[in-house]
Amino acid sequence: MEGKTCKEFDESCIFCHFAHNRDVETTILKQDEEFVCFRDIDPVAPHHYLVIPRDHIVSCKSLNRSHIDLVERMAKFGKEVLLDQGITDMENVRLGFHQPPFISVGHLHLHVLAPASQISTYMQHKFTPGTDRFITVRLANKFSSYFIFFLYYCNVFFT
Template sequence: MASREPNCLFCKIVAGEVPAEIVREGERTIAFRDINPQAPTHVLIVPREHVATAAEAAHADVGLLDEIAREAEEVAKVDGVAETGYRLIFNTGTGAGQTVFHVHGHVLGGRGLEWPPG
């Protein structure tokens, strides 16, 4: 892995040091089930390289957020929610609820998702 933070939980999952239920692995991303799911489908998609937030990813690596969005569609297909609908969420910063500062997209589906969210 090109860039890694030694105390980052998601970097440790990417490195195989912390177990996770892997859904998909790509060249640049890895998708795994959230340990505290908020919907029947709740999968996190993270880049293999450490980037702290979606805002940083937008400036640091052209195409990274696009790749996460493509992986979200594949995860939705694997979990059977692509046709009924799913939500892809990036929490950016503590005020938005980001608790692990390694950019990650939440794929949520399999139940009604109200608007506006929490």
């Protein structure tokens, strides 16, 4: 899984089907030319959404420096979805990725959780920031320096 970086569509990937409007059962909350957002099928918070790129990227371990802007745009898109849903308290939001082996679908997906204070007790371990299971994304004015750490944490090698 980790060696693949990106291709437009993977026929065997359910999220690729969502991203390319080939699934009629999934309700898409928001989409544009680059991303698609839908509800997580097993939500752990009142608002639990997934933002996926239309292009097939396997996981956060497939990211490199060229993806810094992509991840920043994914986080911004996720926050826009929350605003569309009436969530304005962005201090109580958690954005992040699981990394292998803690992913269930091999297509990069950003978890958007709100309010983070209401993440179900039995699933908090899976969404704890700073663990191997959940790598958080934070929006800041100097986003790039954070992502160098983020990419390092995901064991991404800079080539």
